[in-house]
Amino acid sequence: MDAIRYIHAADLHLDTPFQGLVREAAQEGSLVRLMQEATFTALDRLFGHCEAEKPDFLVLAGDIYNQENHSVKAQLRLRDGCRRLQQAGIRVFLAHGNHDPLDSRLTTVDWPENVTIFGPEPERHLLERQGEPLALVHGISHASLREGRNLARFFSRDEHYDCFQLGVLHCTVEGEHKADRYAPCSLDDLRASGLDAWALGHVHERRELCRQPFVAYPGSTQGLHINESGPRGCLLVTATPTAAGWDCASRFLRLGPVQWEKLDISLEGVSHIDEVERRLCQRLESLADSVDPGCKGLVVRLALSGRTPLDTLLRDNATRTDLAERLFHFSTGAPGIWIKDMRIETRPLADMDEYRQREDILGQSLRLVQQMREEGDTLQRLGRTALEPLFGHSRLRRALAQPDDAEMRELLDEAERLCMDLLELR
Ligand SMILES: [Mn+2]
Structure with a gap:
């Protein structure tokens, strides 16, 4: 045979x-x-x-x-x-x-x-x-x-x-x-x-x-x-x-001519916006170089992470729009790159330990965040209570999936950043 x-x-x-x-x-x-x-x-x-x-x-x-x-x-x-x-x-x-x-x-x-x-x-x-x-x-x-x-x-x-x-x-x-x-x-x-x-x-x-x-x-x-x-x-x-x-x-x-990609880009310690642009361009160029000729288009999600003094600036929607505009020329390259979205997962450069020791409401909030991070039970207990209006709602409940542990942790990180933004006197 x-x-x-x-x-x-x-x-x-x-x-x-x-x-x-x-x-x-x-x-x-x-x-x-x-x-x-x-x-x-x-x-x-x-x-x-x-x-x-x-x-x-x-x-x-x-x-x-x-x-x-x-x-x-x-x-x-x-x-x-x-x-x-x-x-x-x-x-x-x-x-x-x-x-x-x-x-x-x-x-x-x-x-x-x-x-x-x-x-x-x-x-x-x-x-x-x-x-x-x-x-x-x-x-x-x-x-x-x-x-x-x-x-x-x-x-x-x-x-x-x-x-x-x-x-x-x-x-x-x-x-x-x-x-x-x-x-x-x-x-x-x-x-x-x-x-x-x-x-x-x-x-x-x-x-x-x-x-x-x-x-x-x-x-x-x-x-x-x-x-x-x-x-x-x-x-x-x-x-x-x-x-x-x-x-x-x-x-x-x-077979497929369009390729989806997620790019995680660390901005740890980056303090100038020019450097952010340079890193984004560099990563997009090397992504374009790495694909085979059958790839005619890349649809990319950018995720920016790391501790940087640019955290607040990057969280401003206008900054994201401006950066995306600076990357627009990639769309006419070979392969063409289209930035689907840009996720900001950076953290402020602040010395968090110092903040946590403060006696004001920011210090208290950050200590609670830290406690929830270390004790899964506390996160579940307080987190579920906070989410109760969503998941207790008869119609919303059917449309929403319960967040898993990783998603709960992301929500906690987000809450911590909000505390920093809203409670810190500038
Ligand atoms: Mn199928």
């Missing part, structure tokens, strides 16, 4: 509008167009890689469309690409996920013959090479928006075929994403199927969960928000037969 090669992509979220971002970025036309087309550029690159690498087949493991009512644009662009692959003799296997379940409103698209769309019940499709079985591809689509079934348990190896067997599934492997329960399953469920490999979708971070069977999430093809940073793309998997089963190795291929 020969090696088998397939390209595995998932979570394409075609036609994601990036509305909020596009509204904010109104001043820079080319970046806006880049964003609006980003998920489609990723798709075109995916088909380009298929044509160049000539894998045996392509797998799309769910959340192909961003919305339930898949846009006509997205469907037709996908169909165009599948036609290209038909010309190249490449089969396409497509499963639907929680963002694009089967019961959602589908426009009638006449898919070319090389495309297989999995239905709501498990299916198996045989691929042959020169009349010999090459691979058996198992798959299923989410039937509805809230697919709560353990779909992995529907899969089992077909012993009639002595060939590579792959499962295609949009699911949450337990321990990966605690909060959501879309088609949950465990790694043991996947192993129990007896399949040689799994091409999964749903988790937007690229992750290899197991070597044998080979279980992987390729991650989103284009980062969708600031928490999906770094290059995004698909996996080119090569499965080689060995005495002990199939040995799989994957290679990452970048």
